[in-house]
Amino acid sequence: MSVHPSHPDIIKRLKRAEGHLRSIVAMLEEGRDCLEIAQQMQAVESAVANAKKTLVHDHIDHCLEHAVEGVGARDAISQFKAITKYL
Template sequence: MTNEAVHETHPEIIKRLRRAEGHLRSITAMLEAGRPCLDIAQQLQAVEKAVTNAKKALIQDHIDHCLEAAVNTTGRDQRQAADEFKAITKYL
């Protein structure tokens, strides 16, 4: 991996994913222990949300840094299109 691919937000994204990884391990243990389905479903929802938030942060970071660098060399119309693209991705 090159330094260009490492952004400020990556350490925080790694923390989120490691937390999700820990939750997944605990869900496996919950299943093996015969815990109630409601408890397991709740934990699965938490893992799903953590992964989704990590994905959103990664995509926003890529847009804010990588796409931004490419757009800075284009004209006004392309700049406006890129700004609109950045705005709409917040609804992912």
């Protein structure tokens, strides 16, 4: 398993989004206004997308740098192509 410097921040963001998502479920169960719920869902979606973007950029910055040094350019390019589909 490989832990990168950005992982603690990503974990913090995802846990915050997880709590936020639970509150949205409660809002639905309470019959709260749909517009308010949709706004909160957008905030969770944005938080998860930003966490994913941070993870992908971290992979590009760190993992591929090491791949070029140790494995070779061909494998590094293959990894780069694979990870960019998540952007």
